[in-house]
Amino acid sequence: MKRCGVIAFASVFAVAAGCSHGQVKSDERTVSVFSPAPELLDPTRFDQYSAFAPDGREYYLSVADADWNYRGILRSVRRNGLWSSFEPLPIVWGPGKDGGEPFISRDGRHLYFVSARAGGRSDETGMAGSAGIVQSGETDIYVADRLGAEWGEPRRLPPPLNSRSSEWHPTLADDGTIYFASERGRHDGKADIYCARPTATGDYTHIERLGAPVNLDISNDSDPFIAADGSYLVFHSDRPGGFGEHDLYVAFRSTDGGWSEPENLGPEVNSTGWEMGPSVTRDGRLLLFTRRAAIKTDQPSRVYAVSATVIERARP
Structure with missing residues (x-):
């Protein structure tokens, strides 16, 4: 795999602002370690998943321990053209506040993340379903609302x-449809990708499992990223025919509302290890993802970047 060092942008959303540490050209296929600024890299840190605020002025990074357990989310803020040092996000850091996998709604008003904090399956608390079964999981999805410069108290999204x-x-x-991964309905430790469209009141009352060819009974299909207009879905899978343990694939929305056969993003992106946690910057320029050598390893993981044109090149 070719590398060109660290990609670091003064602003990934303002090409005119320039780039003092390298730039991904539209026709460039090189994958490189990504950071908004070189000083934010830590070679000992287990980087998990990353997200930018829609205006490109905040960068969120979830980090893990060597066993891939959530530690929390770090935040860097761009002021006067410079990125601040990482600071822990108070609502997702510290004892009882573990979490990771940030996603910020494209209007910038809501921060979604995942957590195994109290209220999950481990302590058997939560909301009871119609059959008296506790509706809570080992890791659940939470959301916090923007309150000025900070985020409010997180709340766990309710069943189903x-x-x-x-x-x-x-x-x-952009229409509010949420995609996520879940182990529900599986007894083999694998996951499938689900989606839910909001009702008129903004609630999610009907959950839909994506069918084949996105989800396969033989594979672990997870970590979805949906395009703003819903036109494509990037996800990771261990289905046969890949280059490593888990590869990144893209499926495109078809005219009948279904999905095209997923296309492997190829050896430019995928390695012999795990590629996961894909996201595309709001300006559509970069595909960010996480690479981990193996699920059990003491080798720190990294966030990588490649030109998002790799997605269009996979279009049938």
Whole structure:
């Protein structure tokens, strides 16, 4: 895999602002370690998933321990053209506040993340379903609302979106449709991708499992990222024919509302290890994702970037 060092942008959303540490050209296929600024890299840190605020002025990074358990979310803020040092996000950091996998709604008003904090399956609390079954999971999806410069107290999304199984990696299209991964309905430890469209009141009352060819009974299909207009879905999978443990794939919305056969993003993006946690910057320029050598490893993971044109090149 070719590399060109660290990609670091003064602003990934303002090309005119320039780039003092390298720039991904539209025809460039090189994958490189990504950071908004070189000083924010830490070679000992287990980086998980990343997200920019829609205006490009805040960068969120969830980090893990060596066993891939959530530690929390760090935030860097761009002021006067410079990125601040990472600071823990108070609502998702510290004892009882573990969490990760941030996604910020494209209007900038809501921060979604995943957590195994109190209220999950481990302590058997939560909302009871119609059959008296506790509707909470080991990892659940939470949301916090923007209150000025900070985020309000998180709240756990109610059933049926969260369940007694684990849910993770939320991502939303501009129309409010949420996509996420869940182990519900599986007894083999694998996951499927689900979606839910909001009602007129903004609630998610009907959950839909994506069918084939996105979800396959033989594979672990997870970590969805939905395009703003819902036109494509990037996700990771261990289905046969890949280059490593888990590869990134893209499926495109078809004219009948279904999905095209997923296309592997190829050896430019995928390695012999795990590629996961995809996201595309709001300006559509970069595909960000996480690479981990193996699920059990003491080798720190990293966030990588490649030109998002790799997605269009996979279009049938």
